[in-house]
Amino acid sequence: MANGFNLEQQHGKGRVRVSRVWRKAGEDGSDVIVEWSVSISLLSDCLAAYTEGDNSSIVATDTMKNTVYAKAKECREVESAESFGILLAKHFTTFYPQVTTAIISIVEKPWERVVVDGRPHVHGFKLGSEKRTTEVTLKKFGALRLVSGIQGLSLLKTTQSGFEGFVRDLYTLLPETKERMLATELSASWRFHFESIYSVPTNSFFFTRRYENVKSVLVDTFFGPPDSGVYSPSVQNTLHCMAVAVLNRFPDLASIQLRMPNLHFLPVNLSSKDDPNLVKFADDVYLPTDEPHGTIEATLSRPLSKL
Numbered sequence: 001m002a003n004g005f006n007l008e009q010q011h012g013k014g015r016v017r018v019s020r021v022w023r024k025a026g027e028d029g030s031d032v033i034v035e036w037s038v039s040i041s042l043l044s045d046c047l048a049a050y051t052e053g054d055n056s057s058i059v060a061t062d063t064m065k066n067t068v069y070a071k072a073k074e075c076r077e078v079e080s081a082e083s084f085g086i087l088l089a090k091h092f093t094t095f096y097p098q099v100t101t102a103i104i105s106i107v108e109k110p111w112e113r114v115v116v117d118g119r120p121h122v123h124g125f126k127l128g129s130e131k132r133t134t135e136v137t138l139k140k141f142g143a144l145r146l147v148s149g150i151q152g153l154s155l156l157k158t159t160q161s162g163f164e165g166f167v168r169d170l171y172t173l174l175p176e177t178k179e180r181m182l183a184t185e186l187s188a189s190w191r192f193h194f195e196s197i198y199s200v201p202t203n204s205f206f207f208t209r210r211y212e213n214v215k216s217v218l219v220d221t222f223f224g225p226p227d228s229g230v231y232s233p234s235v236q237n238t239l240h241c242m243a244v245a246v247l248n249r250f251p252d253l254a255s256i257q258l259r260m261p262n263l264h265f266l267p268v269n270l271s272s273k274d275d276p277n278l279v280k281f282a283d284d285v286y287l288p289t290d291e292p293h294g295t296i297e298a299t300l301s302r303p304l305s306k307l
């Protein structure tokens, strides 16, 4: 209670950019690099800072930023975004008596090893597209919420998509179709069922392998078999199939959230005074758009009793 009001507060540092290189730590003695944007938020007992101007309990956000670099330096072994987030959260919740919860979010840039003359390069990387993410929420005595994810995975198929049977009313102009393009920029986040810091796998490759495997299940389910694909009656149904496939494959995931904007490819038809069929659409020429776009998102969770 402060002045008769309830006050909820947290403070932290956003988007601390850090890159860590581990020399000769990869397979065949190659260098390993990560580039992270780390955001920290601490829930701490520092009410007097807000109500009295008394800063004596404040962990300075500048100190939080410096901690990111100091802990990156201390990591002798290659760390995943998840294991680094946990390590930072552990530090903040154990080192400072007044800190009750630490929330660490990390977005990793997709530096990928280049292949030259058919062989992986020992120190050469190029930037890929989709980003890997994690959010660690750790309470003082080890209660953990761990979410990993992917952002900005662009997927497109040229056929095997339609949209029919939807509500028709005064304002409905969209024709029904069995044949359209389907394009999206997928964001997904999946929550692990580990509920304590003591039950998290210590092998940091666990999270990297899991990221790759979840990504494969999402992509494979979106497209279907390579020769024939799979028909999508709506973004909603495809999204649901993808989420079900991930939870069925990985029993240690409690839930998955998917966002799939529907990036419309509009049929192009042009007519002129002389030629009403100047350009007549035949599933060939499209106007790609991203504004406006459909926004379709859902979270699929396991019933608690099944965990």
Ligand SMILES: O=c1[nH]c(=O)c2[nH]c(=O)[nH]c2[nH]1
Pocket: 163, 174, 233, 234, 235, 236, 262, 294
């Ligand atoms: O797959 C789709 N889901 C929708 O909800 C929708 N709405 C729309 O106009 N087109 C589509 N496509």
